[in-house]
Amino acid sequence: MQFSSSLCRGQLIRRYKRFLADVIHPGSSTEAPLTIHCPNTGKMTGCAEPGWTVYFSTSDNQKRKYAHTWELVENRRGDLICVNTGRANPLVAEALAQKRIPSLAQYDDIKAEVRYGNEGSRIDFLLSGGDEPDCYVEVKSVTLLDETAGEPGGQGYFPDTESVRAQKHVRELIDCVHHGHRAVLLFCVLHTGIDRVSPAQHLDPVYAGLVLEALTAGVECQAWKADISPEGMTLIEQLPFAV
Incomplete structure (x- = not known):
């Protein structure tokens, strides 16, 4: 992009x-x-x-x-x-269209901002057209780095503060899985110093608990890092994700 x-x-x-x-x-x-x-x-x-x-x-x-x-x-x-959070979705949309996320490359139909769920949400991307069930993809922008180690590269977290809205989105994804759909929580890492991602238990324990519940229910959590320069950005690699 x-x-x-x-x-x-x-x-x-x-x-x-x-x-x-x-x-x-x-x-x-x-x-x-x-x-x-x-x-x-x-x-x-x-x-x-x-x-x-x-x-x-x-x-x-x-x-x-x-x-x-x-x-x-x-x-x-x-x-x-x-820091422009509006860049995350177009960045992921480009990667989906170019089939650069292997686990989601089988879908040919990509729809953005589709209403779904019981809490009045809009899913960032609804993927269909593959042999698997429709896939609901929620994108989260990750920019919070734990700098306590004082070394280049490190632990990234989402969210950077308590987020009721983010909690709602995880509940909606859990509900998608319960209804037989595929659901992916995709953490778009927009910080070149981050090399792994986790839910921010220390900032939003409710959200962290919901992510653990989501993983247990079958929601997939993936973290993808962007290469960033003043000319543009590209998703380049999947990072470890752990709760």
């Missing part, structure tokens, strides 16, 4: 009001900070420290209040992190 426009580089001053960030942009004609849109409603732990390098895209939509969108950040270790 290539970014539609070349990303500009800047230095983060601060992220605030959830949806905004101020950056220093060396290419600006003024010394005033540039305010950009932050497309991430999460806590962004380990992803938004002042002074870090940020990469942002530019829209030519004249109706937008803020023309620039924060896409990537580079942490102090040199890891690249995609």
Whole structure:
């Protein structure tokens, strides 16, 4: 997946009001900070420290209040992190269409945002057309790295805070399996420093318990890592996943 426009580089001053960030942009004609849109409603732990390098895209939509969108950040270790959570689904859609996820390559029909379940959810992808039952795929973006070891590469977690919405999605997947469908919880790792993934028991024990219940019920959990650069992103490898 290539970014539609070349990303500009800047230095983060601060992220605030959830949806905004101020950056220093060396290419600006003024010394005033540039305010950009932050497309991430999460806590962004380990992803938004002042002074870090940020990469942002530019829209030519004249109706937008803020023309620039924060896409990537580079942490102090040199890891690249995609903070735009809206990129995860297109990245997975590309991998599905190009048959780069072997366990899901047998499906020819890919539908996005299909209503399902008893709790008013929309599944990220409904796959059909293979010899197996229809497959429901829920995508989660992983950017939280445990840096306690202080070494490159490490343990990633989802979610980065308590998430009632994520809990609901796991319950819906369990229900899918109970109704004879295939269900996959796909963790899209958008942090080059992460090399394994687990549910964040220390941040959302309810979610972690539901994931364990889901695995027992037959829901498949997969973690796939993206190669990330200012030019684009591609899912490249499956990572270990453990509860």
